Amino acid sequence: MTPLLLALPGNEAMAARLGKTIGADIAEFGQFPDGESHVRLLSGVSGRPLVIVATLDRPDAKFLPLAFTAATARELGATQVGLVAPYLAYMRQDRRFREGEAVSARLFANEISSIADWLVTVDPHLHRIHDLASIYSIPAVSLHAAPLLAAWIAQHVQSPLLVGPDEESAQWVEAVAKDAGAPFVVLEKRRNSDTDVEVTVPDVARWRDHAPVLVDDIVSTARTMIETLGHLNRAAMKPAICVGVHAVFAPGAYEALKAAGPARIVTANTIPHETNAIDVAPALAAAVQDLMAHPSTGLGWEITQKSSC
Secondary structure, eight states: OOEEEOOTTTTTTHHHHHHHHHEEEEOEEEEEESOOOOOOOSOOTTTTTTEOOOOOSSSGTTEEEEEEEEHHHHTTTEEEEEEESSSSOSSSOOOOTTOOOHHHHHHHHHHHHHHSSSSEOOOOSSSOOOOGGGTOSSEEEEEHHHHHHHHHHHHHOEEEEEESSSSSGGGHHHHHHHHHHEEEEOOOESSSSSSSSEEEOOOGGGEEEEEEEEEEEOOOOOOHHHHHHHEEEEEEEEEEEEHHHHHHOOOOOOHHHHOOOOOOEETTSSSSSSSSSEOOOOHHHHHHHHHHHHOOOOTTTTOOOOOOO
């Protein structure tokens, strides 16, 4: 049975790309004038699997429409409800740092696990949580975008030097550098608050004939990249390029990063943004096809193909 592919608002472009690959129909979604969610599935879902496409940046406004859509599809007879969330929110608060705090990573995982039969996402922010299976009770596929970033860097940057944001990212940055055939260095970072970041850049004088490429999984406040750009400029390096997976961009962050003077800012299309240049849709489509064929599996997936985007 042909799956029904439904895009929550803002996800139409990604859903269209997925639909071309997996042969799904596209459904529609709307809102009442007062902002309350109006869910109406225009195509019949009875006896069909449903795939909801909903990247979950700014998740508080997106969760209720997602939950209503999934519940309505089940009431109308959908055989399964899968979720493609290229960006997965609520991974930061993975423990109780202060008395009385909600461990929102686990709470959000419980909610998503209650409304979906499976989940596909790209590079969730795994820190103390080492894999999604430890908090999600449904098959949860985490695709790794490192090979796609590496392919873009190899194609578009001559003599790159990759610069990782902190020691915790060293293994990830090393993988991108290896695939791109480039050297790399890693910053020493101390985060005093969400907007106050101190970074120490290793000696980069011997790399002055290389183009610095700052890579990170999530670009939110962009303070680490901005601080690093200042160090690189003072070291008389070539203009740097900033490459990230998820273009979260807190208010004012993108403008501040542009003002810091990078040669280019590039992100994957996990969150729609003008910087999107790296396409994760083919890998998402492959994972969706695999999960729909084998819904009880799905752990340990990884993007292995290179991209020419």
